[in-house]
Amino acid sequence: MADDLRAEVRKRAGMLGFDVCRFASASASWSAGERLAHFVEAGRHGDMGWMETTLERRAHPTAMWEGARSAIVLGLNYGPEHDPLPEMQDASAGYISVYARGDDYHEVIKGRLKTLAGQIAARTGEEVKVFVDTAPLMEKPLAQRAGLGWQGKHTNLLSRSHGNWLFLGVILTATEFEPDAPEGEHCGTCTACLDACPTAAFPAPFQLDARRCLSYLTIEFAGPWPVEFRTAAGSRIYGCDDCLAVCPWNKFAAAAREGRVQARDALVSPRLADLAALDDAAFRALFTKSPVKRIGRDRFVRNVLYAIGNSGDAEQIPSAEALLDDPNPVVRDAAEWALARLTT
Ligand code: B12
Ligand code: SF4
Ligand code: SF4
Numbered sequence: 001m002a003d004d005l006r007a008e009v010r011k012r013a014g015m016l017g018f019d020v021c022r023f024a025s026a027s028a029s030w031s032a033g034e035r036l037a038h039f040v041e042a043g044r045h046g047d048m049g050w051m052e053t054t055l056e057r058r059a060h061p062t063a064m065w066e067g068a069r070s071a072i073v074l075g076l077n078y079g080p081e082h083d084p085l086p087e088m089q090d091a092s093a094g095y096i097s098v099y100a101r102g103d104d105y106h107e108v109i110k111g112r113l114k115t116l117a118g119q120i121a122a123r124t125g126e127e128v129k130v131f132v133d134t135a136p137l138m139e140k141p142l143a144q145r146a147g148l149g150w151q152g153k154h155t156n157l158l159s160r161s162h163g164n165w166l167f168l169g170v171i172l173t174a175t176e177f178e179p180d181a182p183e184g185e186h187c188g189t190c191t192a193c194l195d196a197c198p199t200a201a202f203p204a205p206f207q208l209d210a211r212r213c214l215s216y217l218t219i220e221f222a223g224p225w226p227v228e229f230r231t232a233a234g235s236r237i238y239g240c241d242d243c244l245a246v247c248p249w250n251k252f253a254a255a256a257r258e259g260r261v262q263a264r265d266a267l268v269s270p271r272l273a274d275l276a277a278l279d280d281a282a283f284r285a286l287f288t289k290s291p292v293k294r295i296g297r298d299r300f301v302r303n304v305l306y307a308i309g310n311s312g313d314a315e316q317i318p319s320a321e322a323l324l325d326d327p328n329p330v331v332r333d334a335a336e337w338a339l340a341r342l343t344t
Contacts, residue, residue: 032138055317061142077253093270139168143158149166151206164253199229271305272311308320
């Protein structure tokens with residue numbers, strides 16, 4: 001497809017607020033599908049049963065949509081104003097990961113992808129489909145192929161120009177666009193992310209065992225956690241940023257331009273005692289339009305109670321006591337555990 005259409009797509013992507021827009025083949029073969037199969041066979045997806053049930057379609061873009069020829073991969077920078085990790089020194093506050101401090105990125109990105117995809121379809125007359133996170137498409141290997149960056153030893157996609165804080169979105173199209181050059185790997189001998197992980201979730205560089213990852217445990221996993229992870233979680237109550245935040249490539253990162261993904265004050269170092277007291281309605285009100293809302297009050301309060309147990313702060317005891325009779329058994333178990341940690 002002519003270079004002028006590629007340039008126009010890039011320009012329109014920029015106008016829609018995307019920080020990067022690059023092109024890749026969606027039909028060329030890759031090894032990512034085999035690696036995904038290995039990940040699932042080893043059980044590393046844990047309770048994310050949707051990874052197993054969609055395995056075949058997820059393995060390659062053309063397995064999901066036979067007609068896919070090109071991928072337009074978009075990146076939206078959600079960089080924080082400053083290194084977020086020192087916030088965890090305040091043990092009476094909860095730590096919400098940077099990606100979840102503003103509006104839900106799915107909502108922010110999806111509409112813009114649809115707008116851009118509509119414009120491309122109008123120009124090419126060919127079919128397009130849009131993806132952000134939830135569909136059975138491996139977005140990171142596609143982004144690497146398009147040259148947005150590379151999958152680091154922590155398995156996330158990072159970039160020489162944006163560091164580690166990029167949301168990804170993809171448009172698949174039946175049109176053949178000239179691909180951009182893929183990005184190579186620039187981790188070298190660095191192991192900062194592997195060393196920083198509080199739960200040793202990397203069985204090897206470039207591989208993650210999601211079952212050990214605090215992002216999985218706080219967001220995806222509904223049950224009571226093994227004690228090993230409760231203590232390792234510290235004050236992390238939604239997601240985890242350690243492996244991203246320690247990466248030396250963040251020296252090239254800039255703060256997010258997009259206001260909707262910037263942090264809301266209420267979601268930076270919120271008081272654990274306030275969060276533990278949230279009922280369903282107050283939880284929904286606090287997390288309106290936030291991705292945190294998706295996990296529901298019970299799972300969130302479970303996370304808050306683990307953080308209370310780790311706080312070493314006797315003033316948190318009444319918050320745990322107040323939840324000993326909670327209707328939810330996982331919350332009750334977390335309250336008992338937190339209380340035992342603070343009183344024995
Ligand atoms: C499932 C999932 C998770 C799971 C599993 C994460 C994972 N690393 O797989 C959990 C819940 C843990 C998770 C956590 C997070 N997630 Co998530 N998640 C996804 C999702 C839906 C699918 C990812 C997937 O396919 N995983 C399966 C594994 C097998 O895939 P993979 O990581 O690409 O695996 C590669 C490597 O393991 C490697 N590999 C395997 N073996 C070997 C061997 C060798 C020798 C080599 C070289 C490589 C290699 O090759 C594989 C294929 O490329 C994507 C959205 C999407 N549809 O793609 C978002 C996505 C990856 N998540 C995202 C984010 C932001 C996060 C968090 C940062 C959120 C947070 N702050 O808490 C954390 C990061 C944790 C981490 N270190 O990965 C972003 C990442 C953006 C980016 N720049 O990379 C995505 C792309 C969503 C989006 N649209 O923006 N996530
Ligand atoms: S997000 Fe946290 S727990 Fe998960 S791999 Fe990275 S550092 Fe480890
Ligand atoms: S911290 Fe080091 S090893 Fe990890 S992704 Fe960044 S450069 Fe690669």
